[in-house]
Amino acid sequence: MEPKVIRGRDLKRDEFEKALKVEYHPEARYAWDAGYAVGKFLEGLKQGKILGVRCRRCRRILVPPRAFCELCFVPIDEWLELKDTGTVNTFSISYVSMDVKRLEEPEIPAVIEIDGASPGVGILHKLGEVDDPKNVKIGMKVKAVWKPEKERTGAITDILYFKPLEE
Amino acid sequence: MGLNIKHKVAVVGAGMSNVMRRAEETGRELSFYAVKEALKNSGLTIEDVECVVMATAPDAFDGVHMKGEYLADGAGAFRKPYMRSYVGGGSGVFAIIHGWYMVASGMFKTCLVVAEEKMSSAQPHPQAAFNSIYDHTLERPLGVNLLWIFALEMNRYMSVHKIPLEDIALVSVKNKRNGLDHPCTQVGAEVTVKEVLESEIMAWPVHRLMVSPTSDAAAAIVIARDDIARRVSEQPVWIKGVGWNLDTAFWTNRDLYYPDYVEKAARMAYEMAGITNPRKEIHVVEPYDPFAYKELHHLEGLLLADRGKAPELLKKGVFDRDGELPSCPSGGLLGVGNPIAAAGLMKVCEIFWQLRGEAGKRQVKNNPKTGLAQAWGDLMQVGTVVILSVN
Ligand SMILES: [Zn+2]
Numbered sequence: 001m002e003p004k005v006i007r008g009r010d011l012k013r014d015e016f017e018k019a020l021k022v023e024y025h026p027e028a029r030y031a032w033d034a035g036y037a038v039g040k041f042l043e044g045l046k047q048g049k050i051l052g053v054r055c056r057r058c059r060r061i062l063v064p065p066r067a068f069c070e071l072c073f074v075p076i077d078e079w080l081e082l083k084d085t086g087t088v089n090t091f092s093i094s095y096v097s098m099d100v101k102r103l104e105e106p107e108i109p110a111v112i113e114i115d116g117a118s119p120g121v122g123i124l125h126k127l128g129e130v131d132d133p134k135n136v137k138i139g140m141k142v143k144a145v146w147k148p149e150k151e152r153t154g155a156i157t158d159i160l161y162f163k164p165l166e167e
Numbered sequence: 168m169g170l171n172i173k174h175k176v177a178v179v180g181a182g183m184s185n186v187m188r189r190a191e192e193t194g195r196e197l198s199f200y201a202v203k204e205a206l207k208n209s210g211l212t213i214e215d216v217e218c219v220v221m222a223t224a225p226d227a228f229d230g231v232h233m234k235g236e237y238l239a240d241g242a243g244a245f246r247k248p249y250m251r252s253y254v255g256g257g258s259g260v261f262a263i264i265h266g267w268y269m270v271a272s273g274m275f276k277t278c279l280v281v282a283e284e285k286m287s288s289a290q291p292h293p294q295a296a297f298n299s300i301y302d303h304t305l306e307r308p309l310g311v312n313l314l315w316i317f318a319l320e321m322n323r324y325m326s327v328h329k330i331p332l333e334d335i336a337l338v339s340v341k342n343k344r345n346g347l348d349h350p351c352t353q354v355g356a357e358v359t360v361k362e363v364l365e366s367e368i369m370a371w372p373v374h375r376l377m378v379s380p381t382s383d384a385a386a387a388i389v390i391a392r393d394d395i396a397r398r399v400s401e402q403p404v405w406i407k408g409v410g411w412n413l414d415t416a417f418w419t420n421r422d423l424y425y426p427d428y429v430e431k432a433a434r435m436a437y438e439m440a441g442i443t444n445p446r447k448e449i450h451v452v453e454p455y456d457p458f459a460y461k462e463l464h465h466l467e468g469l470l471l472a473d474r475g476k477a478p479e480l481l482k483k484g485v486f487d488r489d490g491e492l493p494s495c496p497s498g499g500l501l502g503v504g505n506p507i508a509a510a511g512l513m514k515v516c517e518i519f520w521q522l523r524g525e526a527g528k529r530q531v532k533n534n535p536k537t538g539l540a541q542a543w544g545d546l547m548q549v550g551t552v553v554i555l556s557v558n
Contacts, residue, residue, distance in 0.1 A: 005200050008384065010187035010353070016287070019191070023290075024230055032303045042304070062420065064305055070415050090326070090423065092318030094370035098311065099295040109315045109370075111323075111419045122419045124306050124315075133371075138326045156305050 037067040040079070046154040048146050052117050054078040060118045082116035084144040085165060089113045089122050093133045108133055112142060112162055128161030141165040170439055173273040177396035177403030178263075178555065180209025180389035181516040186353040186504035187287075190383035194229070194285040195241035197385035202243045202281060205387035210399025216389070217275040219244035221251045222262035222282040222508040228296045229288050242281040242387075254413070255300070255544025256457060258282065259386070259511020260551035264409045266390045267553075271406075276392045282513075283385040284506035293381045300546050302416075314378075316547055318370035320423040321460040325372060327424040328475030330463075332372055336363035337481055338459035339376050342495050345488065346502020348528040353504035354380050363459075377459035382504035386512040388519065402523050407537070408442070408554035410435030418547050429468030429543065429550035436539070436552040437470075445470050449554070450535030451521050452492060453514035455543040456499040465541055466494060468550065493531040496521060511542030515553060522557045 011019060034042055037053065041064055044051035053076045054061045055069035063082060068075050091110035095103055108127040113120060128145060130136055142162035152158040182204020184190075184197045192200075206213060221242050226232045235251035242249075252258060252265045259282045266280035286293040297313040324330065337360060346355030358376060366376040396403035410432035414421065421427075433445070442448045454465035463477035471492060472480050480486060486494035497503055497517035500510050518538035520526040537556040543549060 005203050006192060006196070007200055007351075008185035008187055008197055009191040010185065011189040011191050013189070015191075016189045026230065028227075030303075034304050038304050062417075064302075064417070064419075066417070070417070089419075090319045090323035092315055092322060092370045092373075093368070094312060094315060094318065095367075096312065096314060096369050098298050098313070099292040100369075106371075107310070109309070109311075109319065111319055111423075120420065120422055124309065124311075124419050126309060138322070155308055157308050 037065040041065045042154040045156065045158040046152045048149065050082045050084050050114055050144070052080055052082045052114070054080060060121070061116065062121055063114050063117045063123055082114050086112040086114045086122065086142055086162065088136065088138055088140045088142060089120070090138060091127065091136055106133060108136060110162070125159060126161045127163070129163035168435065168438065172271050174271050175393035176267050176270045176406045177391055177393065177400070178388050178406065178519050179211065179391050179396050179400040179403055180205040180207065181519040182207065183351055183386035183513055183516055184384050185351045186382050186384040186506060188353060188380065188382065189287040190285065194223070194283045194385065195238055197285070197383065198238055198241035198281055198283045201385035201387040202279065205389050209389040211277060211389055211391065213243050215277055216243060216247065216279045217277045218248040218269050219279045219281065220262050220265045220269065221249065222253060222258035222512065223251065224284055224507050225253065227299070229285060238283055243279055253508065254549045254551065256455065256507055257511065257542045257544035257549040257551040258508035259513065260515065260540055260542040260553050261411060262512060263388065263515050263553050264411055264551060267406045267409055270390055270392050276395055278390045279387065280390060280512065281385065281387045282509040282511065284509045285383045286381040286506065287383050312370070314370040314373060317458045318373045320547060321372055321458065323423040324460055324464055330475065330478050332364060333360055334478035334482060335377065335460045335463065336360045338456065338462050339363045339501055341481070341487065342456060342499045342502035344502070345496055345529065346498025349498045349503050351384070351503060352498060353382055355498055355502050373458060379457045379500035379505035382506040384504060384506035384509045384513070386509045386516055388512065388515060402557060404519050404522050404555050404557055406553060407556045408436035408440030410439070410552040412550050413545070414548045416546050416548065423547065425474060426464060426468040426550060428548065429465055429541065430470065432550035432552045433469045436554050440554045442554070446492070449492065449537055449539050450533055451496060451518065451531050451538040452494050453497060453499065453517050453540040454494060455511065455541055456495055456501050457505055459501065461543070462495060462499065465543060469539065469541060488529065489532040491533065493533065496526065496529050496531050511540065511551065514540040514542065518555050522555060
């Protein structure tokens with residue numbers, strides 16, 4: 001007869017701590033070129049502008065910009081400046097860090113539809129200057145709060161966050 | 168789509184390991200167990216297996232480079248044609264699609280499909296390993312967190328349809344209860360809507376008890392061409408339809424309230440299976456449920472509920488084990504566990520057992536002939552669907 005095969009045993013945390021194991025701490029480092037379209041977008045951010053592109057075929061105005069339209073599969077070369085205001089498409093109030101540690105102050109990530117882009121076209125960013133996160137609503141108007149010009153580096157973080165716009 | 172398929176293909180065996188927070192066993196050992204179980208009642212031996220398909224997360228997840236090759240021996244792939252397939256959480260069902268066409272194409276007579284995940288190796292918490300799915304230039308610098316995408320999608324889904332949080336909490340109640348009857352469960356439990364809503368808020372509107380856990384496990388199935396399947400198996404479970412679809416990675420440019428790509432994958436599978444009225448012709452379903460709202464979202468994408476109406480059907484008991492369309496009778500990812508690539512294949516195993524009447528305490532009451540398993544993944548992007556039937 002064949003020996004029995006083990007179905008799997010769940011280790012308790014302390015058993016795991018004590019279990020025989022080896023550790024590996026890789027130091028993985030990468031440098032990503034932004035590419036043509038996003039590179040130009042980042043240059044715009046450095047100047048305090050949100051740039052979009054328009055597809056000549058489907059006429060969609062898109063942000064983040066891209067070098068080609070994934071819908072029409074044609075190159076895109078028409079650039080335009082969008083507003084730095086927009087509408088909250090959806091949001092969350094996040095109480096945990098990326099490795100699931102509790103945050104003291106919650107973060108409010110949101111998809112923000114940018115004014116001047118086609119309807120429903122947005123970017124991921126965070127909301128700030130929010131008195132009470134409970135008051136954040138889908139459909140709320142928001143405006144970018146920029147880093148001081150000298151501190152901008154041409155990165156998505158040149159926008160610190162979006163703040164609620166007074167009605 | 169030209170449906171000029173050469174061979175009918177059936178699943179003849181299924182097996183899985185325990186689902187655990189921290190398995191003592193390596194991924195290779197877990198895979199070996201799942202394969203042994205799948206072969207056990209299949210009527211086939213490892214010598215009969217002509218090729219192997221393996222689903223497992225990217226190498227960086229476990230810190231094992233060429234992880235497919237590392238796992239191959241445990242997956243029974245030693246000196247056999249071997250292929251690794253991966254589309255995030257969608258992988259488990261993606262893998263059976265690959266296995267299906269290995270055989271349907273006429274290339275092989277049999278195929279073993281194995282899916283494995285060992286999440287507990289990533290320290291201090293595997294969640295961080297997911298962050299590299301976000302765009303490196305435009306999203307990661309914001310300090311992203313995997314929970315964000317789910318919270319953003321869930322909020323959009325709830326807001327568009329005005330769905331109260333209590334209705335979504337019911338998914339956790341149903342699936343965790345179903346999971347109690349699964350012999351491999353990690354997180355089966357009896358919980359109330361109140362307990363779900365009072366559990367810690369992770370990323371509003373997502374509460375702790377609406378999230379599947381991180382898990383270690385492996386699952387496997389054995390696939391055979393019709394002539395072999397009829398010879399070796401008393402009850403082959405036929406692969407009637409497969410579908411898969413991938414949406415754009417520009418996820419902030421789409422309306423997250425509805426998974427179009429899941430609908431496209433489902434329509435492809437329905438067409439192939441000759442199903443014109445899925446709500447009547449599908450008798451048991453295992454939609455992908457890594458988060459509570461996802462089961463409802465996917466039932467709608469699969470056209471098994473009208474848009475925004477899945478919560479009402481859930482409240483009426485339609486998706487209970489004794490309901491008209493039992494959904495996640497296994498307990499799913501919320502009630503059994505979520506070993507990423509293995510989770511989808513675990514759902515395929517459940518449909519196999521349900522259609523053969525072998526699901527024991529989990530057996531649904533409507534004498535199902537046809538069932539569907541679906542998985543989902545990447546950057547809220549991919550839908551993978553398989554339709555199985557004993558007819
Ligand atoms: Zn276009």
